[in-house]
Amino acid sequence: MTTRETRQTFCGLCHPRCGLLLHFENGKAVRVEGDPDHPISRGSICARGKLMVDHLYHPQRLNYPLKRVGERGSGQWQRVSWDQALDEVAEQLDRLRTQFGPETLMFTHGTHRTYHWPGRRFFNLFGSPNMCGANNICMCPTLAVEYATYGGFAGSDVRNSQCVVVWGRGASQSDPILGYQALLAAKHNGAKIIVVDPRRIAEVKQADQWLQIRPGTDVALMLGWIRVIIEEKLFDRDFVKQWTVGFDQLRRAVAAYPPDLVAKITWLTPQQVTDSARLYATTRPAAFPWGFGIDKQGINATQAARARSILRAITGNLDVAGGERLGWPEPLGRIIGDDLLEMNGALSAKQRAKQLGAAQYPFFGFPGWERNVKANSRLPYQYMHPPQADMTSMAHIRAVFGAVLTGKPYPVTAAISLANNPILALPNSRRVYQALKSLQLYVVSDYYLTPSAALADYVFPAASTVERSELWLVPGFCVACPQGLEPLYERRDDYQFWRGLAVRLGQQDHWPWETVEQVFDHRLAPVGLTFQTLIKSRGLFGRAEPKRYRQFGFGTPSGKVELRSRIFKALGCEPLPVYREAYPDLVADPEMAVQYPLVLITGSRFMPMYHTEQRQIPPARQSVPDPLVTLHPATAAKLGLGEGDWARITTPQGSIRQRVHLSDSIHPRMVDSQHGWWFPEREESDPTLFGVFESNANVLCPDSAATCSPEIGSWPHTALICRVEPE
Incomplete structure (x- = not known):
């Protein structure tokens, strides 16, 4: 006899948390559709959301903790328990902290697959200022800039x-x-x-x-x-x-x-x-x-x-x-924000000063964050929360990986990556690879064994979004995202990962909640709700009042919108917007224009992939089987290239291969290269690493000081010079 059941849950295969109905037969999820009663997505899901069941049961999913037993990158693993893995990781972190100081640990995180704040809480209590990732190029710079300009992020x-x-x-x-x-x-x-x-x-x-x-x-x-x-x-x-x-x-x-x-x-x-x-x-x-x-x-x-x-x-x-x-409309501003959960006060001024890259890019390090927080303090918390350190105070990856490779200004010997694939997410991919190979300890939590995870010492299996709960809190609304099913096998949410490490490293007094839903209850307490009551009410919505700055002013040093930024000026940055030529090599060396005659952009989103994800899911791969580089038909004809041909794209930084797609949607002087490509069907072990360097657009992207923004160190994924040739 077949038993059927339908449960409310949510999607998280990209940024929004759209409502899902997960249909079960005999206890197994078999189908997904949009939840018509969801107050935000109202029954709609995209092509990514339709992949959820494939993702949930994919045979390549990580289901148990793994420990490396051969050479790094050899593909030799031993299955271990969560307790053993956490015990051994904590023991090694404690040893490295004693030997080199807590700043020896770094972190790279991804884009909204995790709760974020627990990682910052752990690092602040551990004593390391060296959290980094893709933040420098994705929303976080804008967030920090808007705080400096008018005291908060505008929606x-x-x-x-x-x-x-x-x-x-x-x-x-x-x-x-x-x-x-x-x-x-x-x-x-x-x-x-x-x-x-x-x-x-x-x-x-x-x-x-x-x-x-x-x-x-x-x-x-x-x-x-x-x-x-x-x-x-x-x-x-x-x-x-x-x-x-x-x-x-x-x-x-x-x-x-x-x-x-x-x-x-x-x-x-x-x-x-x-x-x-x-x-x-x-x-x-x-x-x-x-x-x-x-x-x-x-x-x-x-x-x-x-x-x-x-x-x-x-x-x-x-x-x-x-x-x-x-700002936050009533009553949403009273909900405890991520900023308060980060425990930023636990990191001493002495340790903040060790943040790698902050001297060169102060606005996006602790110096800029502290000024934004001070200016924000003139506003009531329930109106405008201060900026999260996790999004606006980051170490710079070039300096961090430099410390890994050279030991200067001090050794960085250990790293943790959650929901992040650094070789594909960060620029100068071959240098990232060398840095990961040089670590004494590398720990990863993810859904699949990615090219970066293949270089780890310990790999932890992450729960899918439908296997965990989430509180979707933005300035317009707060929606409870319920767990669709218990985590399969030994997958766990990242709160359990961080708390498990924390209690083993003496932080137990600062992690009183055993589950993340208990944290959500704590956050919702000021508005008289629990996570379960929020699920039943289908959400809490803010009552917005316009022009509240007339009552509170702006959270800037002057209390007004700073067209000329005092915070930028104090940090030695240009206080007024300036334009810098994006192709300085062409000015200094005109011969470069002959060698690299086309303008390259990378990072354009395309369905149903999302960043480096979904490459192993059959329906997604059938839709986009190969990495594509888009050329204007006239440009391709001059280069002797046709639809479907393999082409080589070369910048001063590196070279990759992708299939040609012809479209008059781009300028004849442009090239558009898909990002995030690796090949899960290829060999895992180093040097193949699932073909990570073959078509990875980040191989083409530099991270030099000359190409990064001088205020925060944003590296370029667009406005690059290149040439394209038949493969």
Whole structure:
């Protein structure tokens, strides 16, 4: 007799936590569909969510802790218990801490597959300031910049907007259920749409204006917009006068960016520059959402985030319906935030000073974070939480891996990676590989044995999102994400991983909760809820009031929007946005333009893959069987390449191979290379490592100081020079 059951749960195969219904037969999940009663996703799921059952039962999933027994990377493992693995890891960490100091331990984390705050809590109590990962190129830089500019991260109210600027943001591929549907709703309601992207993405079909910008020149266009808006007096005069500082300095700074010059820099026309600036400034309320394409452009990333923040402010779109919402609405601000769970006060000033890379990139280290926290303290917590250290105070990977390889300024000998695949997630992939190989202790928790995990000493099996619970808390709502089933085999959530290590290393007094749901109850207590009661109510929603800055001011040193940033100035960074040429080699050495005639972007999202994930899942791989590099047909013809041919892409940093895809959606002078590619069907052992260097776009990406943003060290995944040749 067949028994059937349906359970509410959630997806987590990309950033949103869309509601799922997981259908069971005889105790086994057999099918998944969207939950029509979910208050946010309302029954919709994307192609990634449909892979959940394949992911849950995939034969290559990690199900038990593994211990390396052969040479590092040899593919020789021994199954061990969780207790044995945690005991041995804790023993080795304690020994290395005694020998080298707690700063000898580093961490790399991924993108929202874990709870995040437990890792920071563990590291603060352990005594190491060296947490790093992909934060420097994904939302976190923007978060830190917005705190310095107006005291908090702004969430774009796209659905209620009359003008939406889609800049470096392809939600149709990265966030199709929430972000893209919000854009379509705005368009349906009559909003004007401006798309700034070097590719003709799906959003262009909705656009009133499409600006096919030269990659890496976004700051120049933003400065051109600001100049037009100021010269033509299209800014919000009352807001600028009452609530900003530095306007006159800004006016003088942008005077150097007339439309003719901006057009020359960006591959646009002067008319496009002026028309788009006017449309944005005169159509209110306007929303200018965050986009990954801004944060990953290297040398200009930080200043692009600054310029976008300034545009939002001077046009009067801060904290208005249909514009950029600020702060936590009642009662959501009373829920205990991740920042309070991090226990940042446990890390001493002496240990903070040892954070690798902070001297060169102070704004994204403890010096910048401390200034943002101090400025934020003028605001009530329930209105604006301070910035999370986990997202705005990071060691820099180049300095950290340098310490691994050289022992300077001190030895870094141990690393932990959770939901992160550093060889594919970080730039200069071969150097990352050498650093991982050089560690005395490398510990990984993940779903699958990835190329990076293949170099580990211990590998822990991570629970899928449907095998654990989560509290989905953002400034608009708080939704309980229930566990769909008990973890299969010996998989565990990352709270259990961190707590298991913590109690073995003397931190037990600071981890009073045995399960993560007990933590959620603690967080929800100020609003009189438990995790289980929140599940039953289907969510808690905020009651937003516009323009609360009139009551509280802004969480900056001046209490106003800082068009000229005092925090940047104090840290030796440019206080006003500046444009830097993204291709300095072409200026210093014109011969480089002959050797590398094309402009490369990487990191474009594509369904159903997400970063380095889903490569081993058959339906996903059938959809995209090979890594693709997109060329304009005219460009490919000149190179002797056709659809499906294997081509070699080369930058000054390295070389990879991918299959050619022809499309007139990109500029003839451009190349678009898919990222995150490895081959789970290949041999595990080193040097093959699942073919990790063959088609991995991060092999092409540098991490030198000359190519990273000087404020936070963002490395470039776009605006690279390259050549493409037949393989």
